Amino acid sequence: MSAPRIxxxxxxGVITVGLIxxxxxxxxxx
Amino acid sequence: xxRTLRDNGLGIAFGLLFLAMLxxxxxxxxxxxxxxxxxxxxxxxxxxxxxxSSPFAVDVVENWQSEYLxxxxxxxxxxxxxxxxxxxxxxxxxTGVESDEEQMVGVHARPDSPPWARAGDWRTAVYAxxxxxxxxxxxxxxxxxxxxxxxxxxxxxxLGNREDPISWVGYLGAADFWSRxxxxxxxxxxxxxxMAVLAIYLRQRGSPESKPVGAAHGDTSxxx
Numbered sequence: 001m002s003a004p005r006i007x008x009x010x011x012x013g014v015i016t017v018g019l020i021x022x023x024x025x026x027x028x029x030x
Numbered sequence: 031x032x033r034t035l036r037d038n039g040l041g042i043a044f045g046l047l048f049l050a051m052l053x054x055x056x057x058x059x060x061x062x063x064x065x066x067x068x069x070x071x072x073x074x075x076x077x078x079x080x081x082x083s084s085p086f087a088v089d090v091v092e093n094w095q096s097e098y099l100x101x102x103x104x105x106x107x108x109x110x111x112x113x114x115x116x117x118x119x120x121x122x123x124x125t126g127v128e129s130d131e132e133q134m135v136g137v138h139a140r141p142d143s144p145p146w147a148r149a150g151d152w153r154t155a156v157y158a159x160x161x162x163x164x165x166x167x168x169x170x171x172x173x174x175x176x177x178x179x180x181x182x183x184x185x186x187x188x189l190g191n192r193e194d195p196i197s198w199v200g201y202l203g204a205a206d207f208w209s210r211x212x213x214x215x216x217x218x219x220x221x222x223x224x225m226a227v228l229a230i231y232l233r234q235r236g237s238p239e240s241k242p243v244g245a246a247h248g249d250t251s252x253x254x
Contacts, residue, residue: 003034007041012164014045018094019171022087026178029185030083 052090056081059089070190084182088210091179095172096214102165104222112250115230117241120251133158173211180207 035042056077063085064074080086109127113119131138135158136150146157156163177198184206185195201207225239231247234240241252 003038004041007038007045011041011045015168019091019168019175022091022179023171023175025082025087026084026175026180026182029182 055090056086059086072190084179084186087179088176088183091172091175092210092214095169095176095211096218098165098169098172099215100218100222102162102169105162105165113226113230114250115247116226116250117229117239117253118226122250127158176210177202177207180210 060075060077060080063080063083067074075083108119110125111119112122112125114122127133130136134140134143135147135154139148144157146153148154181196181198181201184201184204188195196204229240232240233243233245235243238253241249245252
């Protein structure tokens with residue numbers, strides 16, 4: 001897999017995981 | 031390896047800077063949080079507890095949402111709005127979504143065009159808006175996360191002050207939510223507007239964000 005494609009997947013992955021993580025923290029009311 | 035790093039320097043460098051600064055924010059945020067805790071006679075928290083807390087979450091995502099709102103508005107806004115003389119704008123007579131020929135879609139696709147650009151049906155319609163749609167979606171989810179984490183952080187503070195917690199809908203109308211939101215939005219709009227306007231008369235040699243140094247002030251859309 002090409003480096004640009006890996007970067008694309010890593011960026012979207014980090015953003016997606018980050019949003020789920022922060023949303024979950026909020027929903028759990030921590 | 032060297033070539034891969036050079037060819038992908040922008041994505042790699044900003045990704046690493048993001049991670050380093052997020053770690054920095056976590057430690058600075060924990061220190062600030064613990065100052066408040068100590069001042070009110072409460073127990074200080076560990077870094078592990080802090081990075082899984084709503085005060086940290088809301089501080090991170092309130093900045094995320096405004097950045098993605100900025101890019102979303104810029105991506106969609108620059109389809110229709112132009113700025114004469116700016117490298118950030120396209121030519122002033124090219125407002126709108128442009129012809130299929132200019133955009134290389136459907137029958138005008140080149141041999142190496144993405145398959146969804148060639149398809150000519152709903153896939154082309156979606157793909158033709160995919161950058162703005164994804165940026166807009168990240169903005170909306172970040173803003174939602176800000177509201178949810180913001181409510182949790184706000185209510186923790188309310189309980190600490192022996193005041194009533196508020197509902198999520200109540201928080202959407204709260205001064206805390208709109209103060210966090212608008213303090214980020216205003217700076218993004220100023221930065222975008224000033225970038226478009228300052229780039230008319232100022233130059234940065236070698237940057238694609240600038241016109242070539244010798245380009246006329248009246249030249250629009252040139253980069254170099």
